[in-house]
Amino acid sequence: MTYVLHRTLSANLPTVVAGDGNYLIDSEGKRYLDACGGAAVSCLGHDNTRVREAVKAQMDKVAFAHTSFFTNEPAEELAEHLITRAPKGTGNGRVMYLGSGSEAMEAALKLARQYYLEKGETARTKIIARKPSYHGNTLGALATGGHEGRRAPFQPLLMDVDHIDAAYDYRMRKEGETQVAFGLRMANLLEERIQVLGPESVMAFVAEPVVGASLGTEPAPVGYFRRIREICDEYGVLYIADEVMCGMGRTGTTFALEQEGIHADLTTMAKGLGAGYQPIAAVMASEKVISTIEGGSGLLWNGHTYMSHAVAAAGALAVQKVIEEENLLSNILERGAQLQNELNARFGQHPNSGNIRGRGLFWTVELVRDKATKSPFTVASKLAPKIQRAALDQGLMCYPAQGCADGTNGDHILLAPSYTSTAAEISEIVDLVSTAIDAGLKQVAP
Ligand SMILES: Cc1ncc(COP(=O)(O)O)c(C=O)c1O
Structure with missing residues (x-):
């Protein structure tokens, strides 16, 4: 029972x-x-002493203090740790903490919308993502994902999101086509879709640097993301990198996107951030996004009760220190x-x-x-x-x-x-x- x-x-x-x-x-x-960390979560095994001690120590100091009144040391230190290791080009960004990968995706989409409202480009509302893909199970994240099976029952509740094909080498690269040519062909699908939708209406492109569960650990073809960055810059579209599964060291670098030689405007992370010791996720906004908000309302238009939770941040900070120091x-x-x-x-x-x-x-x-x-x-x-x-x-x-x-x-x-x-x-x-x-x-x- x-x-x-x-x-x-x-x-x-x-x-x-x-x-x-x-x-x-x-x-x-x-x-x-x-062998799978549950779902690529438990990246430090299940009994890491340093992480356990850090969680207990923070619990003994203070667990929760609402973010409209206070900040806390582990949340500040973890944000600095992440920003100072972010891919070149991120600049003096900032980090917002959430409880799950889905929430982080929602927050990234809302930050993208806020960015354009603050800039006065109010017509930018459209999102382009890829299929297959998975970005989470809350309604906005589910709508963004290109996972047919998970979307189907909730389809009438989902907002409109456009999807281009993900770069799936095994099934989509043509006979004799080089990796570079394949990468270029697949990345150019984004430009074609932006032109069809109308560049002034497109807000963000969403993609995992290394595709996780939906396609099965699929790295991008050489040059794919460089071309994506060029297209996003040319049309003024924000690139949201979903590093919920592939980030925090999983592919051999702290951020998976580092290996593609570009940066994202907004980056989500979750699983390897707290390694399962604490439920924690984050969205990292680049300097470009932050300076626009700072020069505009100066406010974050999206809040949650448990953001910057001190025990969760202390656990995640310890996880990131173990990864680096060991x-x-x-x-x-x-x-x-x-x-x-x-x-x-x-x-x-x-x-x-x-x-x-x-x-x-x-x-x-x-x-x-x-x-x-x-x-x-x-x-x-x-x-x-x-x-x-x-x-x-x-x-x-x-x-x-x-x-x-x-x-x-x-x-x-x-x-x-x-x-x-x-x-x-x-x-x-x-x-x-x-x-x-x-x-x-x-x-x-x-
Ligand atoms: C790439 C990616 N994005 C977002 C999510 C959603 O994360 P969560 O299940 O923590 O909400 C997942 C979960 O598997 C994921 O793999």
């Missing part, structure tokens, strides 16, 4: 009682190696290269492995019915959930998803191990995921 409204009402979930490094332990004593970005690169090599060795020739892609400690195996034609399994065959079940039976947590091929069909398994992963843990993840994939494949019709 449960009174909790779980994701699946009939689910008989195990009860988690403890964390031990990169393992979770349930009430029966079963251990689960966390040099975990280099572990991400080393263990990421190991994961890439071992996945390629294990699945390169596998008859149902269509594509292996990713960056840093953020990797995906896309499964196909037929390697030559790239035809996916149908959504009804539920291959990815079956693999997740088989993995859990063996004590491995991985992140399954469906819909990458055409919005509905297509299965992939996403791996996002902890930044503290050891070489032995990475090899164990590959062994266990390989057994789980074969077990899942056995349960679906060929």
Whole structure:
């Protein structure tokens, strides 16, 4: 009997009682190696002493003081930490704290609207995002995302958002087309759409620098984001980078966009920010946005009760210090290269492995019915959930998803191990995921 409204009402979930490094332990004593951080959240495992101590210490000082009266030390220090490590071009920006990635996306959209109102460009209301994509589950974030399955039941409630195709190398790059030409072709879709909508009406372009769950750890083609930046600058459109999943070190740099050589006007972050020790998200506004607001009303037109929560900020600050002071970005690169090599060795020739892609400690195996034609399994065959079940039976947590091929069909398994992963843990993840994939494949019709 449960009174909790779980994701699946009939689910008989195990009860988690403890964390031990990169393992979770349930009430029966079963251990689960966390190869996906839940959903790319738990990037420091489940029992980090420094983060726990920081949370407890802040709790003993003060937990909450409303932001219309006070600021607090951890919120100030964390904002400085983030701004001083932001991609070049961000300038003297500012950080607003929220409770979830969806809330951060909502706040970014509202800041974009405020920016144009303060500038007097009141006709700018339109948002262009990509499909597939996922930007969260609140109504504004859901409308922005290009995830058909999640949008469908709520469609009548969603605001209008335009979507261009995401740059999906495996299925969209033409035979003989170079990565650079592909990147340019896909980025130019934004310019075409801005021209169709009318440049004076477009407010923002939204995209993840490395696509997370909707497409499965898909890095952008070389040059794609440089061209996006050029287009945004030419038409005066703001670029909102959703780094909720790919940010905070996950791909090997603090901000994923650093690797593309550009900056965003607004950046959202969440999962790796608090690493699951505290529920916290943020939106970072660049100097361009902040100076316009400062020169205008000087007010933030969007507030929430729990923003800048002192305990949440203290937890996230400790997480970011651990990542930096324990040099975990280099572990991400080393263990990421190991994961890439071992996945390629294990699945390169596998008859149902269509594509292996990713960056840093953020990797995906896309499964196909037929390697030559790239035809996916149908959504009804539920291959990815079956693999997740088989993995859990063996004590491995991985992140399954469906819909990458055409919005509905297509299965992939996403791996996002902890930044503290050891070489032995990475090899164990590959062994266990390989057994789980074969077990899942056995349960679906060929
Ligand atoms: C890229 C991206 N943006 C936004 C969100 C929404 O975050 P939350 O679930 O914390 O609201 C997610 C969640 O998975 C995400 O992956």
